Amino acid sequence: MRTGSVVQADWVKWRCQYGCDMYGARLTCPPHSPGPEETRKLLAGYKYGLLLRAGECREIRRLAPLLEREVFLRGYHKAFALAAGPCTLCSSCPKSCRHPETARPAMEACGIDVFATARRNGMHLEVLRDREAEQDAYGLVLIE
Structure with missing residues (x-):
């Protein structure tokens, strides 16, 4: 996929802050993760990416x-x-990450609208009706 198809929106990090009980608990999550403006700058340095999809966040991570x-x-x-x-990767985060070689921020933690990005790239996904519902998780590997 082209990185120009990645959809960013400032509201996405608000969903983390006011919707995820892990907000602030992990160094890869807001408010520790890169903000939307930093992510825009990062994406501008890449032309391509691999959009990953798996049945669980754990598998994407x-x-x-x-x-x-x-x-x-x-x-x-x-x-x-x-x-x-x-x-x-850890039960709790210390002041600095113990696994910087493998810990990566989530797309949504960086202000990427995962729903819009996946749809723009031909993938079908729907809002989960409850926490027990089967989900798809998405990741992105940037390539240049």
Whole structure:
């Protein structure tokens, strides 16, 4: 996909703050994660990305850094991954991350409208009606 198809909106981080009980609890989540303006600048430095979809956030958090590393080793030195949902590598975050090689902020934590981005790239997704419903999780590996 082209990174120009990534949809950003300032309201997305507000949904984290007023909708997620992990807000502020992880270094990869708001208010610690990059803001929308920083993310706009980051995306401007890339032409392409791999939009990932899996059945669980945990799977995206596992796959995204692995794909980032693989793409990097193939010569794309700017490769960078964005994951899904709050990081769960540790039970709680210390002052600095214990896993900077694999912990990545979620797309939504950085102000990316995951619904609009997925739809713009031909993927179908719907709002979950309850927490027990089967979900799809999305991640993004930026490539240049």
